[in-house]
Structure formats: structure tokens, C-alpha cells
Amino acid sequence: MNLRAILVSCALALVLACDKPQSPGTPQSSGAAPTGSANLAKLMKDRNLSEADVTAALKTYTPSGRRDEYLLFASGGHSGQLLVIGVPSMRILKYVAVFTPEPWQGYGVGDKGSQEVLKEGYRHGKPITWGDMHHPALSETKGEYDGEFIFVNDKANPRIAVINLKDFVTEQIVESKLIEADHGGAFVTPNTEYVIETSQYAAPLGGAYADLKEYNEKYRGAMTFWRFDRAKRRIIPEESFAIEFPPYMQDLADSGKLTSDGWAFCNSINTERATGGVLEGNPPLESGASQNDMDYMHIVNWRKAAEVAKTKSKVIAGMRVIPLQVAIDEGLLYFVPEPKSPHGLDVTPDGEDLVVGGKLDTHATVFSFKKIQALIAAKKFEAKDPYGVPILPFAEAIRGQVELGLGPLHTAFDGDGNAYTSLFIETKVAKWNVKELKLVEKISTQYNIGHLVAAEGDTVAPKGKYLVAMNKWALDRFNSVGPLLPQNFQLIDLTGEANGGKMQLLYDLPIGLGEPHNAQIIKADKIKAWDIYKPVGLDAITKEKSPFTVEGGKERVERKGNVVDVYMTAIRSHFTPDVVRVKEGDKVRIHLTNLEQAHDATHGFAVNSYNINASLEPGKHTEIEFTADRPGVFPMYCTEFCSALHLEMAGYFLVEPKKK
Ligand code: RUQ
Ligand code: CUA
DSSP, X not given: OOHHHXXXXXXXXXXXXTTSOOOTTSOOOTTSOOOHHXXXXXXXXXXXXXXXXXXXXXXXXXXXXXXXXXXXXXXXBTBOOEEEEEETTOOEEEEEOOSSOBTTTTBTTTBHHHHHHHHHTSBTTBOOOOBOBOOOEEEEETTEEEEEEEEEEETTTTEXXXXXXXXXXXXXXXXXXXXXXXXXXXXXXXXXXXXXXXXXXXXXXXXXXXXXXXXXXXXXXXXXXXXXXXXXXXXXXXXXXXXXXXXXXXXXXXXXXXXXXXXXXXXXXXXXXXXXXGGGTOOOHHHHTTOOSXXXXXXXXXXXXXXXXXXXXXXXXXXXXXXXXXXXXXTOEEEEEEESSEEEEEEOTTSSEEEEEETTSSEEEEEEHHHHHHHHHTTOOSEEOTTOOEEOOHHHHEEEEEEOOSOEEEEEEOTTSEEEEEETTTTEEEEEETTTTEEEEEEEOSSOXXXXXXXXXXXXXXXXXXXXXXXXXXXXXXXXXXXSOOEEEEEEEOSOTTTTTSOEEEEEEXXXXXXXXXXXXXXXXXXXXXXXXSSTTEETTXXXXXXXXXXXXXXXXXXXXXXXXXXXXXXTTEXXXXXXXXXXXXXXXXXXXXXXXXXXXXXXXXXXXXXXXXXXXXXXXXXXXXXXXXXXXXXXXXXXOOSTTGGGOEEEEEEEOOOO
């Protein structure tokens, strides 16, 4: 029994002891304060808590000042932001600004560096003010999370972002001009050589126009491999490549590992190639897309494709693309049928098996990578799809199927050979044994679970212990906040401790930000984040000392023509200079350094009515650029309660009107 189990059983013994009727000899001091155990019993009674509730509380309660063992990085859905949550306490620690402005972090609100990052993600130059973030992917080394970076996708405006976990800052956004929607991203290869982004809704590649009548001929999907250069901390578009796919709806993807390293996989739906058009006499898209019993899993040899891309690709919208025919001829792409309207595709920790959940099926289907390879080697194909892609025989490619229940979607793994599959329709998690293909038990979730994530469960070394169910509906779980309800993250204990070896639901965390999809859970001690920016003057985006760093005592205002350079510092509790005078129409450049090196000594810097709020963490340098186009008197002040004289950390920005 470990310490936690002992604690749980002690507390329960305490609780149970006070339920017993008092023996006649027990002294009863009427009116005196109840004893510790009586207190607990009363508390349980008053708050209507069961033993299971108390166990759950003991398993999650984290006293003030204690840290969490794991960190959950969850997509923030429509908010375009990334959530960081402690596990098991389920305390929200941060929203990382990624695809949308975030005022507290000063992201995209006057700060030039982050505005430029956001601009990288504009679609064809059009500002985008939301993002549909789905699947975060932590960087990996040899198939294990290394805690250095995290990548996220935006389904709506196909983009991938790079977030540095030294300071949890988004440093880069790459926009795919090749495709019009993604879904199978972000997923990394085992050493983060590539970040995978796969299209979902087919369209003519490169943003071209073609009518839906030409769907079969002109519409296409693609799997993009964005090259990540770890030393440069950047995705290098010129070294990236894509493979052209038929116009099916490609869905979730995963990268092979260990046995299957060098390969990538994605599901597809709508191999019927339905295009909707209910007013034009066609069946609705969703029924047209659900006619076939099988769709095709796409099996991609990315390591070979990276070589082929060097000589046999053509450039479309700035991306090297391997044409579909070349991919077929070179043996880069194979299909295998998969049942029915599949969604999740998850590679087992040993890289041997691929688990597919068919939304309209009751099974998880387990494909064997070795069997797939043997079929490819023997050129044993049962047919070709309309585009000539060889199709492997289903029955010979699978190791088996396991009947789980209604609406299997996604699968996560623990370190003991178990898999956990979300059952969307049944609204449960099914635990099953991967080797034996046997259902172990099910636990209910509230409600309609989508993704689920286990601690380091999609690496080569899963930790088990905790699972988080990411539920789509919340119905009756929380206080009413109007017709738009939060999502519900449910923490589940996988250890079986103090619960007869069974899974136990521990905690509900409502998420009122957007619809999160996937998440990853990493051991917290793998993240080696900075406490401060050092040396003073560091730029958060470039991670280099800014050439405009301002030293204490060297603050000044310089004017060249109508350009005004303000060299400013912040330190408790003043900005220097604290008065800035410019003329209407001047271009203003504020070079602002926070001289603090004390942990958490963050200042904010706002210029009222100019839509400017920068966040200046200790040591950080920020560039602010704008045109003083409105004359008047504008307070500038610190927006973080940084000291006793925080309210006095202010000044004036004076814009003198043009002479009429
Ligand atoms: S997808 S659950 Cu991107 Cu499953 Cu949402
Ligand atoms: Cu600085 Cu408040």
C-alpha cells in the first residue's frame, strides 16, 4: 500500500468510525465542540458527501502551495488558445495565447513582436480573429515528451503554431496555403523531425477555384510534413513537404513509433465523395458520406517521402507537393479498409498496433503494423481506389477487433497494456486489454465524451494513473449560465486505489472558453520553464537580447522628423520617462525594458484609448509601435498590481493637435 492509499484508508476509517453508534460508556459532553472525526462526519452529512466523494476529494485535493504532479495541455477550441491545467488538482494555470489576441499577456495588443506572430497566421493577408484549435502535440525525443515545445493546429484556418515551453510563448505560426481545412494535426514524429498537418475537407490545392461538379477531378486532400528545426526553434517551410491525397475527408492522424517509426497514418471518412447540395437534389452531406461500410486508412511512408520530395515534387502555393501518382509509384501511400466512419486513430505505445474507432461501429479495430508491412512487401492488394492507390485486404491486416459499445472515438493507453476508448454515444470510457483484445470495465462520463487523454499515454512510455475525459455536453452538471454551456473535463483515477481496483471518477472541471478537443498530459518536472527573462532586455519572441534594450539611466526621447523614439524602462513603481509629448500624426516607437529580475515582478503598460497593453515580465523587452493619430491627453499606466504604489505607476502621453 502506498502513502496515498494509506491516507485514503485512514481518512475513511475515521469517517466510518464516526458513523458507528456511540457505546454507552463513551463520555458525551453535550454542548462541547465535536471531535475531529465527528467534525468530518458532520461535514459529510451537511454537504451530502458519500464515501466515494471523500475518497475522490482526498485523491485530488492539493493544499495551497503544493504543486501538481502532471500538467495537462488542452486545446482551447474556438478561443484559439491553449489551456494549461494541473493534474490531479485540475487547477487552471494558464491560457497560452496562440491564434487570437490575449490582452493580459499583451499578445497582439500593441506589442509588436506578438502582432507579427499573429500576422504570420493571417489567411492570404486577411486578419483572423479566432482559431479552432484541436490537437496539441508536445515535442518528443525518442518517442517521449521532452518538455521543450508544443505544437497546435487550427482546423478552420489551416495553421500550425509553435509554442516554446521555456516561457509558454507562441513564437511562430505557419499558414498552409495548400489546403483549406485541417484536422489530422498537430502530431509529431518521434524525434520531432516533422509536425504533421493533414487536410480534412477537400478543396482544389493551393486556393484555386473549381466548381463542386469537378470534385472528383480537381479537389484534393494532402498530408503536410512541416520540418521542425529544434536549434532554430522554428518550422522551416522550405524544408517541408506534402503528399497529395484523393478527395476524401481525411481525419485524425498519428505518427508511427518504434516498430512503425518512419510511417504515419490517418483515417478518412466520406470515401463516397459526397458533396452535399440538398437544394440541388443531392442527399445531405452527412448521409451521402455514410453509405460505405468501410473507409480507408491512409498508410504513409514519410521517411521515404522526405527523400522523394527532393526530386519528384512540384511546388504548389509555396509547398513542395508529391503528386498522388508519384506517391503511388514510389510506394509512399497505401490504403486499408476501416469500419465505419472512423474517427480516432491511435498507435499503441510499442508502435505495433493501430487502434481505430469507428463512430458507426461498436468495435475498436486493431491493425497490425507488421501484417500491413508483410502485405505491402508481398504486394498483396485486394483492389485499387478510383485514383489507383493500392488497397490492402482488411481481414489480413488486422490483429482483431474488440466489441466496446456505441460510438467508439479515441483511444489512450496506460503503461500496463490497457487501452481506454471513449464511447461518444454511450457516454462512457471502455477499458480494455490490448494484447487480449478483451473488455475490462466501463465507467460513465457526463456527457458525450470526445477525446480522452492518459498521462503520457501517446508516448512510448505511458504513465497511467490519470485519465481526463473531455466531454462535449455538460447538461445538469453545473450551475446554469444560460443556454451556452461549458464543456466538462472529468478526471478519472486509473490506479484503482481505494476503489476495489476499478476506475474512479474524481473531479469535474468546467471549461468555459471554447470547445476543447484533444490534450496531452506530461510529467510536470519535465517542463523547465524560466522564472524570469535573463539577461535583462530579452525579447520573448526572438529569445535574444533586443538591440533596443534600455539600460537604467539611459532613458531618453529622440525625434527624427515625425518619428519619435521613446527609450523607456519600468521598475517598481515607475516608468521612465513618465511623460511623453508627441505631435498629432507622429509615428511613435516605444522601446520598453522591464529592469526587474525578481520572480513575478511583472508590470503592464497601457496607453489608454490607443488599444495598447503590453505585459512586461521581469527582464522582458517589448517594442510598441503606433501612430499618434488622435490628439489629446492619454494616461499611461501599469496594468499589473505590482506594488503598494502600483496605482501611482503611471504617467501621461500627450498628443498635441496639429495647427489648423
Ligand atoms: S477531434 S473530439 Cu479534432 Cu475527436 Cu474533436
Ligand atoms: Cu507596475 Cu503596477
